[in-house]
Amino acid sequence: MHIFSVILSELPQFLKGILIAIKLAAGLLTFGFILGMTMAMLEVFGNKIISKITSFIRKLLWGIPQIILLLLVFYLPFDMNPMIAAIIALGLCSSAFQSQIFRGAILSIDPGQIEAAKAMGLKSWKILLYIILPQIMILSVGPWTNEFSSEIKDTSLAYVVGLIEIMRQARYIITYTYGNSLAIFFFAGLIYFVLTKIGNTIFFKIEDLLWVPGFEKRRE
Amino acid sequence: MPITLQVENLKKSFGNLEVLKKVSFNLEKGKTMVVIGPSGSGKSTLLRCINQLTPPDSGSVVLDGIELTNNKTDLNEARSEIGFVFQNFNLITHLNVLGNVSFGPLRVKGKSKKDSNDIAMEELKKVGLEDKAFSYPAELSGGQQQRVSIARALALNPKLILFDEPTSALDPELIGEVLDVIIKLAKEGMTSLIVTHEMGFARSIADEAIFLENGIILEKGPPKDLFSNPKNKRTMDFLQKISQLYGEE
Numbered sequence: 001m002h003i004f005s006v007i008l009s010e011l012p013q014f015l016k017g018i019l020i021a022i023k024l025a026a027g028l029l030t031f032g033f034i035l036g037m038t039m040a041m042l043e044v045f046g047n048k049i050i051s052k053i054t055s056f057i058r059k060l061l062w063g064i065p066q067i068i069l070l071l072l073v074f075y076l077p078f079d080m081n082p083m084i085a086a087i088i089a090l091g092l093c094s095s096a097f098q099s100q101i102f103r104g105a106i107l108s109i110d111p112g113q114i115e116a117a118k119a120m121g122l123k124s125w126k127i128l129l130y131i132i133l134p135q136i137m138i139l140s141v142g143p144w145t146n147e148f149s150s151e152i153k154d155t156s157l158a159y160v161v162g163l164i165e166i167m168r169q170a171r172y173i174i175t176y177t178y179g180n181s182l183a184i185f186f187f188a189g190l191i192y193f194v195l196t197k198i199g200n201t202i203f204f205k206i207e208d209l210l211w212v213p214g215f216e217k218r219r220e
Numbered sequence: 221m222p223i224t225l226q227v228e229n230l231k232k233s234f235g236n237l238e239v240l241k242k243v244s245f246n247l248e249k250g251k252t253m254v255v256i257g258p259s260g261s262g263k264s265t266l267l268r269c270i271n272q273l274t275p276p277d278s279g280s281v282v283l284d285g286i287e288l289t290n291n292k293t294d295l296n297e298a299r300s301e302i303g304f305v306f307q308n309f310n311l312i313t314h315l316n317v318l319g320n321v322s323f324g325p326l327r328v329k330g331k332s333k334k335d336s337n338d339i340a341m342e343e344l345k346k347v348g349l350e351d352k353a354f355s356y357p358a359e360l361s362g363g364q365q366q367r368v369s370i371a372r373a374l375a376l377n378p379k380l381i382l383f384d385e386p387t388s389a390l391d392p393e394l395i396g397e398v399l400d401v402i403i404k405l406a407k408e409g410m411t412s413l414i415v416t417h418e419m420g421f422a423r424s425i426a427d428e429a430i431f432l433e434n435g436i437i438l439e440k441g442p443p444k445d446l447f448s449n450p451k452n453k454r455t456m457d458f459l460q461k462i463s464q465l466y467g468e469e
Contacts, residue, residue: 110310110313112306112308112309112310113310113311113312113313115273115306115310116304116306116310116311116312116369116372117312117323118273118299119271119273119299119302119304120299120300120304120323120324120328120376121295121296121297121298121299121300121301121328122296122327122328123296126327130323130327131312131314134314135313135314138314212313212314212316212356213355213356213358213359214313214314214356214357214358214359215313215314
């Protein structure tokens with residue numbers, strides 16, 4: 001079959017795209033994680049004004065389509081590497097979702113144990129490090145896996161800033177093999193599916209490792 | 221006997237509500253004091269004002285010569301000398317029993333992991349739960365959780381333990397095991413201040429009892445006087461009501 005030989009011979013190109021997509025996903029999830037965690041802390045523990053401002057930023061980022069964020073960042077009046085631009089734009093959007101996940105986790109931590117730690121004379125930063133952060137991890141790994149899945153798929157938007165990821169590679173291949181659109185896009189879709197599946201399997205394993213009795217398991 | 225805890229003119233209001241009105245008392249080293257009184261009389265607030273979880277508006281709290289109400293005092297260090305046993309146990313949910321009990325020595329006092337675990341096992345033996353060291357709080361009964369929280373308080377090697385209605389959240393059949401542990405500690409000379417509604421227990425364990433109402437100590441004295449011959453009419457009424465509710469003890 002003609003199409004299989006096309007896909008087979010273009011595999012190295014797809015692989016390049018996959019590597020770029022993974023790099024982008026890792027970058028934007030990390031950036032979104034740090035920013036999202038910071039925003040969640042500020043929103044929950046900050047004073048009224050800080051909390052309000054953070055909440056507004058979260059809702060703002062939430063309400064803007066990713067493709068617009070990508071274009072906004074890319075057309076900033078100075079040169080930016082497309083990978084950096086994509087990490088910032090998609091990471092900003094992801095931070096809004098991640099902060100919501102972490103905020104929910106913080107709010108579901110039983111405040112009694114924090115009070116008990118205070119009563120023992122534990123310093124605030126140690127309460128954060130030894131009680132709040134570990135419990136955020138356990139509580140949010142499930143919902144975070146969903147965010148991971150959407151972001152893997154959303155890397156496909158980064159072609160608008162010129163990043164040669166899976167979708168851009170697919171278009172190139174279609175162009176220089178004269179057609180095969182349906183089969184090539186189908187194969188690209190399959191790649192995203194496999195990446196998501198592998199990632200989910202890994203994070204479900206992590207969820208199992210972190211779980212202790214008394215915490216709900218989110219999985220079916 | 222030297223005085224471990226000295227509370228003087230402690231005042232606390234929430235908005236217009238005066239919860240504590242000039243409360244003063246001393247607690248001698250090795251003694252057990254119980255605080256009784258109707259709901260809303262300020263008993264829990266009193267305990268929380270002592271270790272500054274709720275900072276009092278005025279007055280002073282001195283633990284073994286160190287004034288907790290002084291801004292210059294290192295509050296965390298002072299708190300690490302006070303055990304606090306909560307009504308709802310408040311164990312750390314993601315740590316197992318050993319992790320909870322060793323938490324104070326390890327994270328507050330900065331002892332090594334091995335020393336902390338040794339201390340924790342020692343205290344768990346005291347409350348009869350060394351076989352539960354690797355269980356998680358969610359796997360324990362309320363009575364067991366409260367005994368773990370007592371072990372956690374003991375692991376700090378505290379000068380004083382504050383008990384805030386330690387059996388109020390427990391099913392009736394689990395109360396005994398917790399009271400037994402507290403009685404054992406009192407006998408060993410642990411300085412304790414206990415807020416409780418268990419009158420029989422209060423009477424048998426206390427060296428001194430306080431009746432608190434509307435933020436004022438209405439009566440104070442040895443339990444045999446306060447429980448059998450209350451001088452104040454309000455104390456009498458309260459004790460009568462309680463005995464009607466729970467039966468004579």
